[in-house]
Amino acid sequence: MFGRIFAVFTARNREFLRDRGTLTWNIVLPVILVFALAFVFGGGGQNEFTVGVLDALDEPDTARHPFMETDYIEFVEFRDENDAFRKVEHHQLDLLVEFGPPLRYWVNPDSPKGYFAERVLLQALADAPAVKEPIIGAPIRYVDWVLPGILGMNMMFSCLFGVGYVVVRYRKNGFLKRLRATPLRPWEFIVAQVFSRLILIMAITAFVYAGTHLLLDTRMEGSYLLLFVIAVAGAMSLISLGLLIAARVTSEELAGGLLNMITWPMMILSGVWFSLEGAGDFVRNLARIFPLTHILDAARAVMLDGATLATVLPTILLLLLMSVLFLAAGAAIFRWTPR
Amino acid sequence: MPPALEARNLVKQYPGVTAVDGVSFTVAEGRCFGLLGPNGAGKTTTVEIIEGVMTATSGEVWYRGEPAGTRFREEVGIQFQATALQDYITVRETLEMFSRLYDRRADINAIIDECSLTELLDRDNRKLSGGQRQRLFLAVALVNRPRLVFLDEPTTGLDPQARRNFWDLVKRIRTQGTTVILTTHYMDEAQILCDEIAIMDRGRIITQGNPAELLQERYPGLIIEIPVADIRGDLATLEHRLIDEAGLVEIVAVDVAATIHMLVPEVHSLNRIKIRQPTLEDLFLDLTGHLLRA
Numbered sequence: 001m002f003g004r005i006f007a008v009f010t011a012r013n014r015e016f017l018r019d020r021g022t023l024t025w026n027i028v029l030p031v032i033l034v035f036a037l038a039f040v041f042g043g044g045g046q047n048e049f050t051v052g053v054l055d056a057l058d059e060p061d062t063a064r065h066p067f068m069e070t071d072y073i074e075f076v077e078f079r080d081e082n083d084a085f086r087k088v089e090h091h092q093l094d095l096l097v098e099f100g101p102p103l104r105y106w107v108n109p110d111s112p113k114g115y116f117a118e119r120v121l122l123q124a125l126a127d128a129p130a131v132k133e134p135i136i137g138a139p140i141r142y143v144d145w146v147l148p149g150i151l152g153m154n155m156m157f158s159c160l161f162g163v164g165y166v167v168v169r170y171r172k173n174g175f176l177k178r179l180r181a182t183p184l185r186p187w188e189f190i191v192a193q194v195f196s197r198l199i200l201i202m203a204i205t206a207f208v209y210a211g212t213h214l215l216l217d218t219r220m221e222g223s224y225l226l227l228f229v230i231a232v233a234g235a236m237s238l239i240s241l242g243l244l245i246a247a248r249v250t251s252e253e254l255a256g257g258l259l260n261m262i263t264w265p266m267m268i269l270s271g272v273w274f275s276l277e278g279a280g281d282f283v284r285n286l287a288r289i290f291p292l293t294h295i296l297d298a299a300r301a302v303m304l305d306g307a308t309l310a311t312v313l314p315t316i317l318l319l320l321l322m323s324v325l326f327l328a329a330g331a332a333i334f335r336w337t338p339r
Numbered sequence: 340m341p342p343a344l345e346a347r348n349l350v351k352q353y354p355g356v357t358a359v360d361g362v363s364f365t366v367a368e369g370r371c372f373g374l375l376g377p378n379g380a381g382k383t384t385t386v387e388i389i390e391g392v393m394t395a396t397s398g399e400v401w402y403r404g405e406p407a408g409t410r411f412r413e414e415v416g417i418q419f420q421a422t423a424l425q426d427y428i429t430v431r432e433t434l435e436m437f438s439r440l441y442d443r444r445a446d447i448n449a450i451i452d453e454c455s456l457t458e459l460l461d462r463d464n465r466k467l468s469g470g471q472r473q474r475l476f477l478a479v480a481l482v483n484r485p486r487l488v489f490l491d492e493p494t495t496g497l498d499p500q501a502r503r504n505f506w507d508l509v510k511r512i513r514t515q516g517t518t519v520i521l522t523t524h525y526m527d528e529a530q531i532l533c534d535e536i537a538i539m540d541r542g543r544i545i546t547q548g549n550p551a552e553l554l555q556e557r558y559p560g561l562i563i564e565i566p567v568a569d570i571r572g573d574l575a576t577l578e579h580r581l582i583d584e585a586g587l588v589e590i591v592a593v594d595v596a597a598t599i600h601m602l603v604p605e606v607h608s609l610n611r612i613k614i615r616q617p618t619l620e621d622l623f624l625d626l627t628g629h630l631l632r633a
Contacts, residue, residue, distance in 0.1 A: 007439035011425055011432065018427035173423035178479075180392050181417040182440040183409070337392060 008192035030154040038143040054098040067124035089137030144219040148299040149272035159238035167246035168255040180336035221306030233319035234295030240326035250338040341404030343518040349398035360542035371519040373533035381542040382522040416485030420492040431460040441483035454478040470501035526619035558617035560593035572605030
């Protein structure tokens with residue numbers, strides 16, 4: 001059994017590593033993106049001002065305070081004040097407000113945008129009383145924030161297209177039919193594909209991360225090992241999803257359509273490029289069905305906030321559960337040959 | 340001793356089409372059995388049902404006295420008509436990978452030698468010619484020291500020299516006692532390689548037996564071919580067959596000299612007549628009313 005898995009695993013690794021074009025693209029694309037974004041956005045990020053509103057019960061209500069009628073400020077509701085404080089500390093929120101009485105606000109004195117947001121608030125308040133609470137901390141640059149997004153996106157494309165497309169191609173050109181005529185079982189083939197892609201994508205991701213981390217001195221507050229575990233669980237969930245999609249499809253065109261249908265919403269809604277904190281509940285809840293959302297949330301929690309295993313364990317377990325479900329469904333409906 | 344293979348009343352139906360319609364045959368150990376017929380006759384479907392890569396609508400396949408199962412997969416080698424191998428993998432790596440899929444393993448170096456692959460071992464699968472690929476496919480089918488080998492249209496697309504080389508290879512495999520199931524639409528291939536044949540048309544076996552015996556039963560003599568354009572009489576006194584597609588009349592002659600003597604007054608000239616041995620192609624034409632490769 002292990003001999004058969006190892007045989008298919010080794011052959012697939014060789015095939016991938018010798019396809020220089022694909023291999024190069026898997027490494028070069030994320031590096032180009034990270035450096036391009038670091039250059040374009042410098043240390044900043046979004047140009048709009050972002051103000052958090054602490055409110056445990058209600059949605060931010062623009063009728064409640066003149067400050068909330070200010071243009072060019074995005075107001076984001078927070079129910080977890082520690083989460084909001086951390087974002088002020090990292091300059092991800094320019095200002096945090098709790099409408100009192102008395103009105104309280106938190107601002108980072110080292111944040112230039114925080115300074116301007118505070119001036120606008122004070123102007124809106126006129127002479128009304130307000131309590132100022134300073135929070136001090138170094139900023140998180142956009143490149144720090146977007147690095148896990150780009151690595152995750154690269155992982156997503158590599159896992160879904162790299163596995164899904166290959167399996168469909170194998171089925172279409174008859175290689176799977178050839179394998180079916182041997183003692184190899186479907187689950188052995190699937191396990192070999194999962195581990196082959198897992199090892200290759202982890203090696204590529206680790207290489208790209210190490211390079212960008214060293215060259216751009218990106219933020220890492222937590223454990224590298226924990227980040228690695230999250231990446232492994234995440235990659236497994238994405239590979240399994242790719243195998244599920246490719247389990248029966250016989251046309252590369254259909255496979256491409258299905259894979260695009262999955263990857264594009266994930267790329268837009270999973271927080272690769274920008275945070276979804278300002279988005280509505282529907283969009284944020286929709287994003288929770290995608291593995292990539294959970295991968296990026298957990299990775300950023302470790303990299304930017306120093307989250308521990310206890311904090312991200314539920315996410316890791318959820319990703320592993322997704323992997324098991326996708327794999328089981330894929331193995332159950334797997335087809336060696338076109339109908 | 341149970342037969343090496345037994346197909347029992349195999350049926351494969353698609354909506355509106357019965358591709359295989361009650362096919363049954365038995366192959367004894369160590370024999371070469373040929374499944375013949377034109378493209379679309381149901382040969383490949385029949386064989387793929389037996390190989391286990393396609394599910395039959397009904398029917399059973401028995402291997403060495405038991406329903407084909409795990410042992411069958413372990414002991415059978417298959418060369419498919421249409422298949423592919425992985426890109427960027429060399430010939431040697433391909434053979435090693437397939438070898439590791441089996442508990443039964445042949446000596447890879449012996450197979451490499453047998454299939455004349457020594458010069459190609461480090462070549463990428465993508466860079467093999469048609470004949471080289473066919474030899475590699477056959478080598479892949481032999482990596483598990485199979486007791487039964489399926490060869491599905493193994494020489495289609497090969498040049499005459501490559502076909503003859505391939506036949507020699509199959510003959511060598513047979514000397515080791517391996518049972519061979521061959522599907523082909525080349526009648527000469529079947530006549531040279533097979534101990535027994537079954538001719539299929541429209542999903543059914545229309546005749547079965549030893550090639551030489553089948554021909555002897557049907558054709559007691561030689562066949563004389565005359566171009567239709569050379570005939571001036573009506574040949575009423577001679578039993579003959581008109582082949583429209585070829586523009587020929589064929590006569591089976593037990594006594595060739597006597598038949599030609601009778602022909603002389605009925606033709607303009609004897610310059611273009613041909614006298615030849617009957618072939619399986621003739622048999623197929625007689626049985627079905629159409630040419631094998633039409």
